[in-house]
Amino acid sequence: MNQESPSFQGGECQEAIEYDYERSFGKADPVHALRSIAFDSEIIAFMKKHPSGVVVNLGEGLETQRFRLADLQTTWYTIDLPESIRPREHFISPGDRWKHITCSALDYAWMDQIPTDRPVCITAQGLFMYFQESEVRDLLKTLAERHPILTIIFDVIPNWVAQKTLSPDGWKKVSIQLSAISYQHSAISYQLSAYALSARYFTKSF
Numbered sequence: 749m750n751q752e753s754p755s756f757q758g759g760e761c762q763e764a765i766e767y768d769y770e771r772s773f774g775k776a777d778p779v780h781a782l783r784s785i786a787f788d789s790e791i792i793a794f795m796k797k798h799p800s801g802v803v804v805n806l807g808e809g810l811e812t813q814r815f816r817l818a819d820l821q822t823t824w825y826t827i828d829l830p831e832s833i834r835p836r837e838h839f840i841s842p843g844d845r846w847k848h849i850t851c852s853a854l855d856y857a858w859m860d861q862i863p864t865d866r867p868v869c870i871t872a873q874g875l876f877m878y879f880q881e882s883e884v885r886d887l888l889k890t891l892a893e894r895h896p897i898l899t900i901i902f903d904v905i906p907n908w909v910a911q912k913t914l915s916p917d918g919w920k921k922v923s924i925q926l927s928a929i930s931y932q933h934s935a936i937s938y939q940l941s942a943y944a945l946s947a948r949y950f951t952k953s954f
């Protein structure tokens with residue numbers, strides 16, 4: 749496989765894996781596409797403002813965002829656990845501009861590989877909600893101390909959804925069309941209410 753030209757892009761990864769997604773997770777939800785558009789546009793805005801910046805994607809899994817944003821002349825770092833980097837590399841090769849770092853986001857050793865003399869954009873989709881609040885706070889604080897020009901983009905889950913996942917029965921996805929749907933959402937620890945989110949947004953005091 750050519751180092752700079754991976755063989756799978758976008759939906760091709762999904763199609764290449766023989767798995768009945770709909771049976772487990774129900775029909776594809778357009779909200780995921782909207783989330784991708786929102787993250788893409790923030791990264792594009794960051795790169796327009798900071799053309800020498802780098803992008804770090806925490807918990808990237810099988811995301812293919814880097815192909816959608818391939819025109820951006822940036823170095824792109826993927827940080828993920830070994831059990832996710834292995835399948836990622838089955839489909840998506842690292843390269844000179846696309847670096848894979850096998851490391852937990854909570855083991856700050858990965859930070860030593862990220863330049864501190866260039867603006868940095870950290871993106872984390874579908875990750876922080878599985879961490880403890882103290883872990884998220886410490887991670888954000890450590891990054892802010894290391895990088896003078898830093899943008900961090902991440903998604904948060906509202907309290908009412910998180911509480912459902914933490915209830916004794918958990919939160920199961922049910923489908924009218926598929927009675928045998930089997931997906932139970934993982935427990936979500938890090939959550940924010942709309943009130944806390946707006947207050948913290950305006951005070952920037954995560």
Ligand SMILES: C[S@@+](CC[C@H](N)C(=O)[O-])C[C@H]1O[C@@H](n2cnc3c(N)ncnc32)[C@H](O)[C@@H]1O
Nearest residue numbers: 807808809811827828829832852853854873874
């Ligand atoms: C719900 S998936 C989201 C994947 C991808 N970001 C997306 O939105 O499609 C969570 C991802 O975070 C990774 N992950 C979980 N714990 C992690 C940690 N401590 N450090 C880095 N990655 C982690 C998982 O391996 C997985 O790839």
